[in-house]
Structure formats: C-alpha cells, structure tokens
Amino acid sequence: MSQITTDPLTLTPEDPAAESATDRARLGATRLLRTLLRNGKAVAGLSIIVVFIALALLAPVFFPGDPARITSAGAAAPSLEHWLGTTTKGQDVLGLTLWGARSSLFVGFAAGILSTVIGVLIGLSGAYFGRGLDEALSLVTNVFLLVPGLPLLVILAAFMPPGLGTVIVVLVITGWAGSARVMRSQAMSIRGKDYVAAAQVSGERPLRIMVREILPNMASVVMTTLLGCIIGSIGAQAGLEFLGLGDVNTLSWGTNLFWATSDGSLMLGQWWIFVPSGLAIALVAFALALCNYAVDEITNPRLRRPKHATKSTAATTVARKEEK
Amino acid sequence: MSVPVLEVQDLTVEYVSDERAVRGADRVSFTIHPGEIFGLAGESGCGKSTIANSIMRLLKDPARISNGKVLFDGTDVLGMDEAALRAWRWNNVAMVFQSAMNSLNPVTRIGEQFIDVIRTHRGGTRAAALHRAHELLKMVRIDPVRLRAYPHQLSGGQRQRIVIAMACALNPRLLILDEPTTALDVVVQQEILEQIRELQKELGFAILFITHDMSLMLELSDRIGIMYGGRIVELAPATTLRHGSRHPYTQALLGAFPPLHGPRVKLTGLAEGTKFTNIQDLEDTGEGHWVAPSDQPVLSQGELL
Amino acid sequence: MSFLFRRLGFYLLAFWASITLNFLLPRLMPGDPVTRMLSRSQQRLEPQQVDALRTMMGVDGGPLIPEYFSYLGRILTGDFGMSISRFPTPVSEVIASQLPWTLLLGITSLVIAVILGNLLGILAAWRRGGFLDSVAPPLLVFIGSFPYFWLAMGALYIFGINMGVAPMRHAFSVGLVPGFNLEFILDVAAHLFLPALTIVLVSLGGWMLGMRNTMIATNSEDYILMAEAKGLRPHRIMLNYAARNAMLPSVTSMGMSIGFIVGGALLTEVVFAYPGVGYQLLAAVQGLDYPLMQGMFLTITAAVLIANFLVDLVYVRLDPRVRKG
Numbered sequence: 001m002s003q004i005t006t007d008p009l010t011l012t013p014e015d016p017a018a019e020s021a022t023d024r025a026r027l028g029a030t031r032l033l034r035t036l037l038r039n040g041k042a043v044a045g046l047s048i049i050v051v052f053i054a055l056a057l058l059a060p061v062f063f064p065g066d067p068a069r070i071t072s073a074g075a076a077a078p079s080l081e082h083w084l085g086t087t088t089k090g091q092d093v094l095g096l097t098l099w100g101a102r103s104s105l106f107v108g109f110a111a112g113i114l115s116t117v118i119g120v121l122i123g124l125s126g127a128y129f130g131r132g133l134d135e136a137l138s139l140v141t142n143v144f145l146l147v148p149g150l151p152l153l154v155i156l157a158a159f160m161p162p163g164l165g166t167v168i169v170v171l172v173i174t175g176w177a178g179s180a181r182v183m184r185s186q187a188m189s190i191r192g193k194d195y196v197a198a199a200q201v202s203g204e205r206p207l208r209i210m211v212r213e214i215l216p217n218m219a220s221v222v223m224t225t226l227l228g229c230i231i232g233s234i235g236a237q238a239g240l241e242f243l244g245l246g247d248v249n250t251l252s253w254g255t256n257l258f259w260a261t262s263d264g265s266l267m268l269g270q271w272w273i274f275v276p277s278g279l280a281i282a283l284v285a286f287a288l289a290l291c292n293y294a295v296d297e298i299t300n301p302r303l304r305r306p307k308h309a310t311k312s313t314a315a316t317t318v319a320r321k322e323e324k
Numbered sequence: 325m326s327v328p329v330l331e332v333q334d335l336t337v338e339y340v341s342d343e344r345a346v347r348g349a350d351r352v353s354f355t356i357h358p359g360e361i362f363g364l365a366g367e368s369g370c371g372k373s374t375i376a377n378s379i380m381r382l383l384k385d386p387a388r389i390s391n392g393k394v395l396f397d398g399t400d401v402l403g404m405d406e407a408a409l410r411a412w413r414w415n416n417v418a419m420v421f422q423s424a425m426n427s428l429n430p431v432t433r434i435g436e437q438f439i440d441v442i443r444t445h446r447g448g449t450r451a452a453a454l455h456r457a458h459e460l461l462k463m464v465r466i467d468p469v470r471l472r473a474y475p476h477q478l479s480g481g482q483r484q485r486i487v488i489a490m491a492c493a494l495n496p497r498l499l500i501l502d503e504p505t506t507a508l509d510v511v512v513q514q515e516i517l518e519q520i521r522e523l524q525k526e527l528g529f530a531i532l533f534i535t536h537d538m539s540l541m542l543e544l545s546d547r548i549g550i551m552y553g554g555r556i557v558e559l560a561p562a563t564t565l566r567h568g569s570r571h572p573y574t575q576a577l578l579g580a581f582p583p584l585h586g587p588r589v590k591l592t593g594l595a596e597g598t599k600f601t602n603i604q605d606l607e608d609t610g611e612g613h614w615v616a617p618s619d620q621p622v623l624s625q626g627e628l629l
Numbered sequence: 630m631s632f633l634f635r636r637l638g639f640y641l642l643a644f645w646a647s648i649t650l651n652f653l654l655p656r657l658m659p660g661d662p663v664t665r666m667l668s669r670s671q672q673r674l675e676p677q678q679v680d681a682l683r684t685m686m687g688v689d690g691g692p693l694i695p696e697y698f699s700y701l702g703r704i705l706t707g708d709f710g711m712s713i714s715r716f717p718t719p720v721s722e723v724i725a726s727q728l729p730w731t732l733l734l735g736i737t738s739l740v741i742a743v744i745l746g747n748l749l750g751i752l753a754a755w756r757r758g759g760f761l762d763s764v765a766p767p768l769l770v771f772i773g774s775f776p777y778f779w780l781a782m783g784a785l786y787i788f789g790i791n792m793g794v795a796p797m798r799h800a801f802s803v804g805l806v807p808g809f810n811l812e813f814i815l816d817v818a819a820h821l822f823l824p825a826l827t828i829v830l831v832s833l834g835g836w837m838l839g840m841r842n843t844m845i846a847t848n849s850e851d852y853i854l855m856a857e858a859k860g861l862r863p864h865r866i867m868l869n870y871a872a873r874n875a876m877l878p879s880v881t882s883m884g885m886s887i888g889f890i891v892g893g894a895l896l897t898e899v900v901f902a903y904p905g906v907g908y909q910l911l912a913a914v915q916g917l918d919y920p921l922m923q924g925m926f927l928t929i930t931a932a933v934l935i936a937n938f939l940v941d942l943v944y945v946r947l948d949p950r951v952r953k954g
Contacts, residue, residue, distance in 0.1 A: 143643045145885055148933045150892030151926040155651070158914065158922055159658040178885075231774075238776045239896050243914050257779065261900070266782055269790050278779035285774035293770070302845055306385060309759040312848045312871075313863045315381040315409050316337075317388040318402045380858055413860035421858075426851040429870050431877075431949060440869075441859045474949040487855075 032220055035298050036291075045290030052284055056101035063095035067251060078272050085272035088263040096256050097276040103252040105284070107164065107237050111171035112230030118176040119229075120222065123183025124210050127191050138184065144177035153236060157245040167246055171233045178232070179225045186221045190214050220299045227292040231285045238281050253277035327398065328355040329498050329530045330379070330417075335392035337371075337378050348374035348387065350554040351605070356498065361524070361531040363545030363562070365538060365577065371554040372534045373422075376502045379532075380413060397497070415445050418491035420484070422503040427487055428475040434486055435471030438493065445494055460489040463526075464519060481512035485519060492523060499524075500532045505540065517544060538577055542566055547612070550574045555603045560613040570615040573600060632951045636941045640934040647930045651923050652700050656687035662919055663688045669917040670713045678711060685710050686919065709924035714909075714916035720924035724906060728928060730800050731905030735894045737821060738828035739887065745829070746836025747879055751872045753837065754844030766841070769834030777893035781827045781900035788823060796820045798902035824901045828893050832886070839882060843875040850874070873947075880944050884937040891929055 036042040059067070070090040071082075078085040084093035126137040152174050160166040190196065191214065199209045215222075240246050241254025244262075248255055260266065260274040297304050337349040349371040356362045364372045377383050379394055381401065394401040396416060404412060421427045429437055438457035439450055446453075458468040464485040475483060484504060491499055501520065505513040517540065524531060535541050541548060542562055549559045550573065558571040569575050606614035655662050663682050667674065674682075683689045687696065703709075709720035753762040772780070788795040801807065801816045847853065848871055856866045895907030902908060906925050913921040945951055 139639075139642075142639065143646050146640075146643050146888070146934065146937065147647055148888035148891050148929050150895055151922075151929045154910065154914065155654060155922050155926045158917070158919065159654050159662065161659065235776055239778065239892065242776070242778055242896065243899070243911060245914055257776075257782075261782070266786060266900075267790065269786070271786055274779070274782055274786075278775060278782070281779065282771070282775040286771050289770050289774060293766075296842075302849070303842060306758040309762075310385050310757050311863065312384075312755055312757060312853075313857055313866055314384075315406060316378055316383040317385075318381075319388050319390050382854055382857055410860040410862070413858055415860065419855075419858045421851055421855055423851050427855040429852045429856070429874070431873050431947065432869065440861060440865070444859070444861050444865075476950050490859075 032223075032295070032298065036294060039294040039298060041290045041297070042294035045287040045294065048283055048287035049291075052101055052280070052287075053105060055098055056105050059095075059098040059102060062098060063092070067091070067095040067099040077270075084276050085270070087259065087273050088265055088268075088270070089259075093272055093276055096251060097253070097280060099251045100253045100256050100277060101280065103164065103250050104234065104237065104254065104281070107167055107171070107252070108230050108234035108284070111168045111175060111233035111237070112226060114168070114172045115175035115229040115233065116179050116222065116226040118172065119179025119181075119183050119225065120215070122176070122180040123185075124187050124214060126180075127184050127187035128206060128210055128214070134184075137180070141177045141180045141184070144174070145181060149174045149236065150239060153240055154243065154245060157240055162245075162247050164247055164250060167237060167240065170240070171236055174236065175229055175232055179229055182221060182225050183218070186218045187214055190217050193217075220295055224292050224295050227288045227295070231288045231292075234281060234285055253281050326357055328357050328395075329360075329397060330356040330532070331393070331395040332375070332379065333393040333395070335375065335378065335394065336390050337374050337383065338388055338390045339386045340388060341386060345390075347554050349378065351392070352551075352554075352556055353392075353606075354549050354556065354559060356530050356532060358497070358530055359524075359528050360547065361533055361545045363533045363535070363541045363548040364551055365535060365541045365548060366551035367536055367577075370551040372536075372551055373502055374554075375551075376419070376500050376532065376534055379500065380417060380419060381409060411445070414441060414491075414496065415494050416496055417498045417500060418494070418496040419500040419502065420487050420491050420504045422506055425480055425483065425507060428483060430475050432474075433471065434473055434475065434478075438471070438490060441490060442493055456493065460493055461486070463492070463523070464489040480508055481515065484508060484512075484516055488516070488519065488523070492527060492529075495527060496529055498530045498532065500534070502534045503536070506535070506537075513540070520544070538580070550577060552600055553603065555616070556606060556614075557600070557603060557616045557618070558614065559606060560615075561611075564611065564613050568613070570609065570613070571618055573618075633941060633945060636938065640938055644931060644934055647927060648701060648704050649697075651704075651927060652687075652697055654923075655919065656693070661688050662686050662917075666713055666917045666919055670716070674716070678717075682710065682920070704927065709927070710920035712913075712918055712921045712924075714912045714918040714921060720920050723909060723921060724924055724928050727904055727906045727909055728932070730903060731891075731894060731898065731907060731929075732932070733800075733817075734821065734824055734828070734898065734903060734905055735887075735891055738825040738832070738894065739890045741825065742829045742832045742836055742890070743879075743883060746833045747840045747872075747876065749833070749837040750840025750842075751844055751867065751875070754841045754848065754875075755867050755871075757845070762841070766834070766838055769837055772830050773832065773834035775831060776896070777828060777831050778896035778900050780831055781824065781897045784823050784827050785900060795823050800904050820903070824894075824897045824903050828890065828897055831893060832890060835886070836879070840875060840879050843878050844871055847871050847875040877944070877948050880940060880947060884940045887933050887936045887940075891933060895929075 068091055071092050072086050072090050074086065074088045074090045076082060076086045076090075082092050082094065084097065086092055087096070122137050122141065126134040126141075153170055156170045156173060157166060160170065196209060196213050199213050204212075237246070237252070238254040238257065241248075241252060242257050242261070244258055246252065246254055246258075248258065254277075256277040257274055260277075263273075265273040332355070333353050335349055335352045336347065338345040338347055352371070352375055354362065354364075364375060366372050374383070374387070378387075378389055379401070381389075383389075389402060392402075396412070399412075401409075401412070428434070435454060435457055438460070439453040442448070442453040442456055443450070454471070457471055461468045461470065466482060466485055466489070470478065470482070470486075478486070488504075504520070505516050508516065520531070521544065523529075533541065533545055542565070545562050547559070547561050548565050549556045550565075550571065551557070552573045558565070558569060558574045560569070565574065566578075569578060600618065604617045606616050608614055663679065663686050666682075667679070680689070684691065684696070685700070687693075707721045709724070712718050712720045712723045715723050749761065749765060753759070753765060756762060775783075785795075785797065789797040796802070796819055800820050801813065802820075805813060805816055807813060852874075853866065853870055856870045861870075894905070895910055897903070898905040898907030899911045906929065909921065910925060912918070913925070
C-alpha cells in the first residue's frame, strides 16, 4: 500500500521510461538541427530567409521616412536613381518592396505559427483523449479542410473590420485544419508507444504526457507543418490583399500587387512595378519549401536521391573482383 | 551423382554506403540437387534472406554481389542480362516470400495475378491461363471461385497457399521458401508445410527452405546449412545435424527450440555475449558433414539435453 | 456502399455548416453591413429592397431562430438575394451565368495537372536519380512558389502584351456568337490556354512530388518484389503494381486540392478578366456586395463538395478494400 500512497511526483525523476523518452527526443532534435545544417537545401533555404528578414529589418535604414511618398515622376523605368523604377504614382519600387517585406513576413510567420499551434493543440488532444472528443474535433477539422479556402477568406475578411489583425485571424481560421490533421495522425501513432503507456501508469498528468512525452517526439513533423503553414499563409495573404481585402493602407507585397493592377501597370507593360513583390513572395516560399524538403529527406532517407541513376526494377549489380 | 540444380560458390554480398561496406553474406557455398530440400537456418540478420534474394538477383541498390558464382543447371545467373534474367525468373526458380499478407497486389483480383505471370512467360489466351489457375488452386485445395477475390478477402493461410500455387504455375525446378510460415499461426503453419511436402512429391522440384525455426527445419529438410554472421558455420544432412552437430552455434540454435515430437527437453541457448568472429572456411569431417573450426568450447550432446 | 453513404452524410453536414456560418457572420460582426454596403454603391434601392437586405443580414434585429430557418429555406431554394454591384440582378442569376466558365477553367486545369503531375511522379520515382528525378522537382517547386495570380500576370505580360500572341481578356472573342461550332470551340480553347497553363504550372509540382514520394514508398512493398521475382516486364510492374497502388493516396488528396485549385482559378480569372465567378469577385469586393460574396462562397463550396463526392466514386472503383464496410 505504501507504494501507492507515494506522491507520484517524487517517482517521476527516476522513471526510466519518461527519462529516456525526453532524452531521446532532445537528442533527436539536436541531431535533426545538426543534420539540417549539413544539408545543402536547408542551408540555401535558411540563407534566403535570413537575407529577407535582414532586409526587412533594415528597410528604415535604406529608405528612411515614408516609403509611400512620391519621389519622382510616375512610372519611371529602373535607373541608377531608382534601382527598380517607380510606380505609376511615383513611389520608389525598391523602397515599397523592402518595406512591404516587413508586414508580409510578419503576417506570414505570425499566421503560420498560430495555425500550427492551434493544429498541435487540437490534433494532440484529439489523439490523446480519443473517443467522443476525438470524433468531434476530427469532424470540425475535416469540415474546415473541405470548405474552399479562398471564398471563405473573402467572406470572413469582408465582414470583419479591416486591419492587420483581421488578416492574421482570417488566415489562421482557414489554415489551422491542415496542420491539425497531420498532428492528429502523428500523435496517434506515438500515443500507442510503450513509453506513453509507461508514463500513464506512473501517474503523470495528461498535459505533462502530451508536452513532455508526445510532442518532443514529433519535432520533425511539427517543423514541416510549420513551414507548410507559413508558405500557405504568405500565399493566402497575398491573394487576399491582391483582391483588395487586406488593409490597403499597410505596405505589403500583396498590396503592392493590388496597386500594380488597379493602376493598370500590367496593361501598360510596366513590368518593374509588379515583378519585384511577386518574386519576393516566390523566393521566400521557395526558401521555406527547400527547408521543408530537407527535413523530409533527413527523416525519410528513402526520399534522398541516389548518387547514380537507378531503375527501380534493376537486378542486383554484380561487381565481381576477378581473382587472378 | 546428378548435376546440381543450384550451385552457389563463394557468394559474397555487400551493402555499400558512403563510409563503409557491410557484408550481408560472406563466401557462402552450397549446392542443391534435383528434388532435394536444402535448408538454411540461422538467427535473423544472419544473411539467409540476403542469399535467397541474391540468387534471384532481387536485391536493390546499396546491395551488390561482389564475389562468387550462382550456377543454375550449369548456367551462370550472375552473367545474365535483364531480358534473360526475366525469362529465367519464375520459369525455373520461383519464390515464396515471408509476408503472405503483402506479397499479393492488393488492388487486383487473384485470377488476374495468375494470368499475369502465366501469359508473360507462356503466352496463350486469358482463358487458357485462367484454366491453369483453376487447376493450381484445386491443387492447393482452395475453391477456384476465389480467383475472383481480392487479397484482403482471404485469410493469411489462404493467401500463402495461393502464393505457393502461383509459384508452381510454371513448374519451376527450384522453389525458394523464405520463412514461408513465420507470419502464420502454428496450426496453419503445419498445414502449409504439409502442402509443400505434398506438392514437392507430386511435382518433384527442389526446395531452398529458409527459416530460423530449427524444429520446422529438421522436420522438412534433407540437408541443412547453419548460417551465422553472413557465413555458413556448419553444413550436414538433417539426420547427422540432429544428433551430431559440431559447431557450438548450431548446438545453441538446436537447444533454443523444442522438438515437435518426442520427450520434453530443457531449452538452452547461446550464452549472453557470446560472439563468433573471424569464422574459418568449412572443413570436411566426412559423410557430407562440413564444419567451420571454432575456438569456442564444444558442448557435448549430454550437456545440451 | 456504406462508405459512400458516410461520405455523403459528411458532405451534407459540411454544407450545412457553411450555410450556418454564412448566416451568423453578418450577425456576429460589429457594425451594420447594409449601411456600409449602401454607402459604397451607387445604386438607388427601393425601401422594400433595403428591408429585404436588412432581414437577410440580420440588421433588423429580428428573432434569430425563425430567421435562421427562413434563411435555410431561401438558400435551399437557390434564393441568395439581390446583387448590389450588378443591381438588380439576383445573385443566383449572376453566379449561374458565370459558374460554367469557372468550372471549365477549374476542371480543365485540375485534370491536366493531376494527370501530368502523376505521370511525371511515376517516371521520376521509377528512375531514381535520373534526369527527370533531378531536374523537375526543384524547378516545379520553384514555379509552384509563385502566387497563382502573379504567374498569371507574368504570362499575360509576356504572351499577351509583349508578344501579342495570346488573347488578353474574356473567354471568347468579341462579336463571336456562342454556339456549338468549331470556330467558337477553338476560340474558347485559345482564351482558355494561358489561364489554364498558369494554374497547371503552379500546381504541377505538388502532384508530381506527392506521387513520387508515394511511389518510392510503394516500391519497397513485398508485392513489387514478388512481381519482379515473377519475371514481369518492368513497365507492367510500374503501371499495374506500383502506380496502381500509389495512386490511391493521390486520389484522396485530390479532394482537398480541389479547394486550392478553385481558389487559384478565381484569382487567375481576375488577372485574365476571364468571365467566371472569380472575375465577379473583384467587383463584389470593391462594391462591398455582401450578398454576391456569400452566394459565391456557398456555390463554390457546393461545387467543391460535389467534386469531392465524384472523387470518392472514383476511389471506390480503384480500391477494392473500401467497397465493403
């Protein structure tokens, strides 16, 4: 009887199952990070992102004052004075692009991170508690997955008061379901592992098990989901703002593109006005996708490209060393 | 003495990665005569399946055959080009894989999978191929109606019978059975073995039987090779091996499984931490009994029981 | 069959949830959408039309439950109210005249992207490390990183404005009478080409990589090994054994991607002034045409749900394991 009345908290530090699970996870996370830095794709992706973040932060240094102010005659092609030319209104395109990076990256990362967090919460609790809660959460998740994103974004953004906050909230509402689904299926498979059962038997609280035992062991999936959510958020934000549903007064890549079309620069052949912002969106998304594939390749070695081209039905290679 | 169906000489298979090469099989030699059942036994990871797959040259990229010969009826299998190899596979050597559950294509009907292999090698009409499939299913005592079934509608035992029937479709001279009963329960295991024995009597093919289960092995095989760490450590007729094994690893393996028949015996195994390194080539000790010299103490038969 | 019934039930539930969201949204959000909308529009509305709008948006503060049921009834009979930006055309009429073009664009690009992407994925996985496996994935991922509408802008700029080889707007040439004749069909195809191409280009990479990765997983299955042992010809193993099985997850993910493609199609329509639902979307947003936006949301959701059900029908044909139970 004395063993049962012992405070479970005093037992946990010596509990081998719990210790090894978190240790293993911590080891896995550091190894993942180290391998990432040795992967060419990951390094390229991370470098691009770092450059963009640095440019966004340094925008006030390069272009002090209001970037939207009119500095020259309208629609000037790129020149030494204005490297990327000017808009129809006469604003410097490079300045708009650098300043636009600030809100685009902020909204993209914020909405991506929030979507992932909500996805983790819903996916984990559904997988852990199971039964009724799981069924209800899965149902809601699947409904949100099925409803087409853009039209939903449009009506949400149209009815809510305009502003950066609204954009983020709306992006999270349409973006969390995908990550919740991935998290749930991943958490389900970890839920069945022995060390989770061991932690339950040793009397740990559900929250602690979820945070300490299950979550660390899905690090790589959380990572790919987060990257995917950020990519999705950046794209969706651009689409929303392109339709004029964002906050047209904030500078972002999406609003730059909105003004480019509504000023008709596309039809007038002023490519320098719409190319930079679109290219910036694509580069950031591509960089994130590169990191994503790097994580995929590291966690699933079968996806790595072999050194030599091989047909998958090729017979075993025979490399007999001829004995002399 | 007859010409052997299969002759494996000094077969070495390596798994090559960036840093190093691991030997999955190391200078393995054995022969199988027509109509003979030859067993390869050993713990998991010892290289039994590597041997089986490399005979049919089914191993994939990091693996490669770096030395040795595989002769089938005197023909060099390792020298065949892709087309010759394709024509040779299943026609002469068929294989039954360990996982009956997964070796049938889940999205096509059983009949279709028979037709596939029969028409690829023999040509002919669909109807003729289907007729042959009918016969084969009857042979393994499965209702030919099942040709219209999908794999998931059949039990594990049924699926393995169907794979066996498929293996017999082209009357091969050699059947490789790679742990054919491991995934099945004991009762079904016995039925499948019975089936194999029956078919072998009827059709006269030779068998390369691979398992880690020594009692099954002793029951079915004529001659047995014991593998450890990619090498054969002992090779002898089953009757000799049962009571006169010489290598300590063989003895440990024999001691780890209860015999299916006879009195109860105490089980023994390999002492923990025991490892055999630098295994020597086999030496002939007479009457077809070959043993690799070992410096580990040899247990007397009495100690084992 | 029970699989299909379960799916059908789920789609009905999803549609009901969308209608409910549509009903609640204007009622939960702060402010008076009707006043906002009327101040933006240049139309002069009759008092009873304004009243109808108020009831629809719930501004009149009527009792929630009876309003909800009458709203459900109206939606199910296809009454989405009046469009403000195209006053006084009913929303259902606006959408009905434009939906076919969206369907044409969406279905064409989806089908091409799925078939082409899956084929490329199969081939890349079949020859690991070959040319296709090395060059196509990074290239397609890069193209796929562009926003749909931006790639559309680029294509329009290069082919329409600079080179002048592609039609710049609309779904068929002005002055051409729609009819089932070769001239009209070719003209429609010419107008469809660039918008569909941009959607295909952006979505191709996802399909290809998805298929490639499942094919790689499938290639290590035992039934592939057995097929090789059986001495079957490589292309037969590739198509009947590997691809046939790897297709299943690809078909499942098709359901979800339909929503994405539709979103892309809407934005692409805006750029090409293609007369689908998306083209009207811009006008609806700028004119704060709430009834039209809501009608579009419901119509597109319904279309996506129906498309998903069709995908389920295909899936049942492809995977014998779901046919029973």
